[in-house]
Amino acid sequence: MMYDITPLVTKDLPVWPLSTPLSRKIDCDIRKGSNVTSSTLTATVHLGAHVDAPSHYSLKGEAIHERSLDYFIGKCQVIRVNVKKKSQIHYSHIQGIHAPRVLFATDTFNYERAFQTDYAAIDPALMQQLAEFGVMTVGIDTPSVDLYESKNIECHQMALRYNMNLIEGLDLKGVPDGIYELIALPLKLKDFDASPVRAILRTM
Numbered sequence: 001m002m003y004d005i006t007p008l009v010t011k012d013l014p015v016w017p018l019s020t021p022l023s024r025k026i027d028c029d030i031r032k033g034s035n036v037t038s039s040t041l042t043a044t045v046h047l048g049a050h051v052d053a054p055s056h057y058s059l060k061g062e063a064i065h066e067r068s069l070d071y072f073i074g075k076c077q078v079i080r081v082n083v084k085k086k087s088q089i090h091y092s093h094i095q096g097i098h099a100p101r102v103l104f105a106t107d108t109f110n111y112e113r114a115f116q117t118d119y120a121a122i123d124p125a126l127m128q129q130l131a132e133f134g135v136m137t138v139g140i141d142t143p144s145v146d147l148y149e150s151k152n153i154e155c156h157q158m159a160l161r162y163n164m165n166l167i168e169g170l171d172l173k174g175v176p177d178g179i180y181e182l183i184a185l186p187l188k189l190k191d192f193d194a195s196p197v198r199a200i201l202r203t204m
Contacts, residue, residue, distance in 0.1 A: 005049065076103060
């Protein structure tokens with residue numbers, strides 16, 4: 001069985017404040033007599049389901065084209081957590097870690113509404129604990145692994161310290177807890193700080 005964990009990308013998909021939302025310019029249109037339809041896309045690379053590159057939060061971090069694809073394909077664990085909005089996920093919310101890639105389902109962000117700042121995020125101490133368990137990729141169904149108000153983006157910095165990678169903006173609605181195969185490959189965008197992904201889970 002396969003789960004598509006990518007929010008539908010539309011012009012109304014909420015993006016981080018001051019970021020560029022999706023827009024489409026149709027350069028050629030079959031409906032107007034052209035022999036093909038061709039479009040130009042403009043948007044933030046942190047659009048919907050996306051992978052952050054270390055260069056997003058460190059001057060010395062790798063750009064997205066330099067990251068190993070091992071982060072984004074392979075055994076993955078989905079963990080549903082019972083957390084309130086504006087709260088953090090702690091180790092006490094977890095029964096155990098059984099895969100090198102972990103995705104947290106919080107159900108605290110609605111992709112069909114304007115951007116909300118009260119989503120849940122991850123406790124920086126949990127990021128360190130995940131690293132100690134050998135977790136290489138951490139994902140979440142909110143715009144960021146850090147709370148909106150975070151100025152020091154501690155979880156991002158923990159990812160940098162332990163050479164982990166982050167996937168944000170996932171849609172895990174309806175995905176049961178369990179072990180899956182994750183496929184969430186970023187585009188090979190030279191020198192970019194992130195890339196949108198078409199993220200899917202396949203049952204093992």
